[in-house]
Amino acid sequence: MSTFQDRERAFENKYAHDQEMVFRAVARRNKKLGLWAAGLLGKTAEDADNYAMEVIRADFEEAGHEDVVRKLLADLGAHADEALIRAKMTEFLTEAKSELSEG
Template structure:
């Protein structure tokens, strides 16, 4: 092994670690978004838990956040909640900051 090989392996390990952290933060953010939307729709605790899981699952449909935004806007509108896309995007940004903070705080 050369120093170059060691550095390359270290960079690959760091990249994998960073990707895992980002995945966890995004999943946490989506759960928080689901809980935020569930409160607006007046769901019970059991329904809130199931809905939050459905929002996390919705993120796997396509790359990026558009699938989650579409789901939230559609579900909130169907439930009679007066909400628009910019409101959901603002909530997404707010929940991203909260999720990142929760993940980075020592337990």
């Protein structure tokens, strides 16, 4: 195998790893969002876990994160506005990335 092929395979592996880490960070962020929102809604611990899974699943409806924002806006009503939801998304994504990088 040539050096070029080795480098190409290494870049492909790094890209795949990076994409997996992004996916994991976003899923972790969505779980944190779901647990946060469940707290605002006064859900029990078991219901909070179920709700967090609903938020994670909502992210698969379409590309991007607008599906999650729409779900949370609809569910939270007067408990949170779009600006707060987006701020929490940013905060929780930062936390998720940090947790994943720590191992």
